[in-house]
Amino acid sequence: MHPSRAGALFLLAALLSPALPRADDRADRIHKADEAIALFKKTDPSLARFFHTSVAWAVFPSVAKGAFGIGGAGGHGVLFEGGKAVGTTSLAQVTIGLALGGQSYAEIIFFETAAPLSDFKGGNFAFAAQASAIAAAAGVAANAKYEQGVAVFTHAIGGLMYEASVGGQKFDYEPFGKGKK
Numbered sequence: 001m002h003p004s005r006a007g008a009l010f011l012l013a014a015l016l017s018p019a020l021p022r023a024d025d026r027a028d029r030i031h032k033a034d035e036a037i038a039l040f041k042k043t044d045p046s047l048a049r050f051f052h053t054s055v056a057w058a059v060f061p062s063v064a065k066g067a068f069g070i071g072g073a074g075g076h077g078v079l080f081e082g083g084k085a086v087g088t089t090s091l092a093q094v095t096i097g098l099a100l101g102g103q104s105y106a107e108i109i110f111f112e113t114a115a116p117l118s119d120f121k122g123g124n125f126a127f128a129a130q131a132s133a134i135a136a137a138a139g140v141a142a143n144a145k146y147e148q149g150v151a152v153f154t155h156a157i158g159g160l161m162y163e164a165s166v167g168g169q170k171f172d173y174e175p176f177g178k179g180k181k
Helices: 005-014 025-043 045-054 114-121
Strands: 058-081 086-110 125-127 133-135 150-175
Touching: 025 045, 025 058, 025 086, 025 150, 045 150, 058 114, 058 150, 086 114, 114 150
Parallel strands: 133 150
Antiparallel strands: 058 086, 086 150, 125 150
């Protein structure tokens, strides 16, 4: 196997491997999620309407993404229901196609109703990686709409990536104080 392809596969495995939760992670994850929410709201104040109309939202403060043909991304976050943090969540993404580089971004998924939220909590929620994600910018949320009960916003943090690939995101959820579902 070509060394650069082996490196990409190693990166993919590292991004997608689940981290073991620690007791002190809860407060840290909530704090980082709150900071990400503040960043999104500062970038686009019109995003506030989604916080008022959604039954819940999942916040991923930092998603790391890398690719060399085969790509992967991963991140951990917090699920909020009715404005209250209720559990941790993780995101895994795999892509195949023309892709090169690395980047990090923050992501928020808003759930309009209980049905997509239930799918998310049950581990039955996934979607195409680039499908319907809206890059946060001033005023962009004013005209954004829910699609199939969800609205997804991303905010670039850093890095550079060229990508023309297909793939999908899959999510896991664990309520606070409970074992893995």
